[in-house]
Amino acid sequence: MSVDALKGALPGYAKDTKLNLGSLTSTSQLTDQQLWGTVLSCALATRSATVIRELAEEAGDHLSAEAFEAAKGAASIMAMNNVYYRATHLIGDDAYATLPAKLRMSIIGKPGVDKVDFELWCLAVSAVNGCGRCLESHEKVVREGGLSRELVQEALRVAAVVNAAAATLDAEAALATATV
Numbered sequence: 001m002s003v004d005a006l007k008g009a010l011p012g013y014a015k016d017t018k019l020n021l022g023s024l025t026s027t028s029q030l031t032d033q034q035l036w037g038t039v040l041s042c043a044l045a046t047r048s049a050t051v052i053r054e055l056a057e058e059a060g061d062h063l064s065a066e067a068f069e070a071a072k073g074a075a076s077i078m079a080m081n082n083v084y085y086r087a088t089h090l091i092g093d094d095a096y097a098t099l100p101a102k103l104r105m106s107i108i109g110k111p112g113v114d115k116v117d118f119e120l121w122c123l124a125v126s127a128v129n130g131c132g133r134c135l136e137s138h139e140k141v142v143r144e145g146g147l148s149r150e151l152v153q154e155a156l157r158v159a160a161v162v163n164a165a166a167a168t169l170d171a172e173a174a175l176a177t178a179t180v
Contacts, residue, residue: 006054006165014168020161030154034117036062037071038158041121044075045128045159046166050173055162070113074121077107081122082131089133116145123152124159 003025010018028035040059043051060068084103088096111118123138139152 002054002058006051006169009050009054010165010168011172014164017161017164017168020157021165024154024158024161028154028158030120030151031117032062033064033067033113034120034151034155035158037067037074037113037117037121038124038155039162040068040071041074041078041125042128042159042162043166044072045078045125046163048166048170050169051162051166066112067117070107070111070118071121073107073111074118075125077105078122078125078129078131078134081105082126082129082134085133085137086129086131089131116142116147119145120147120152120155124155127156127159128163 003021007018007021010021025035025039030038036059039055040063043055043059046052059071063071080103084101088099108118108122119138119141123135123142126134126138142152143149
């Protein structure tokens with residue numbers, strides 16, 4: 001299973017997604033750990049079984065066992081945090097921001113990998129999940145940790161392309177079983 005298999009599964013109308021998927025994983029300026037942790041955490045965030053299967057094995061070839069677990073942890077913690085912080089923001093009452101979340105988030109403080117890498121994965125997952133408050137928070141941490149805007153942008157492109165691949169393949173699978 002691989003990026004190439006995923007690209008091969010994409011239909012003709014998704015040529016842009018296919019080309020972007022190939023270029024993102026072959027020309028990245030991110031470190032291997034940053035890139036493949038972003039790929040894996042975003043694949044998990046899409047919840048697409050096909051995308052997860054295709055990308056997890058290849059990510060495993062580039063990540064240590066600890067980094068693989070941390071990328072899974074980033075997807076998991078942000079599944080919770082993105083819902084909570086997006087909701088408290090969308091309510092529009094600033095008082096919610098002053099209330100303690102009372103949600104356990106210890107993995108963010110001790111992720112088992114470089115903190116900047118983990119925060120980058122949280123940022124990318126937050127893009128997939130659409131949480132502006134989390135995007136702002138994690139972008140600030142990675143920028144303070146030394147990552148350039150260009151590297152942040154690259155992680156966001158990974159999130160966008162992995163999400164597009166998932167949306168396309170899941171739609172195709174649903175259409176294949178639909179009676180039109």
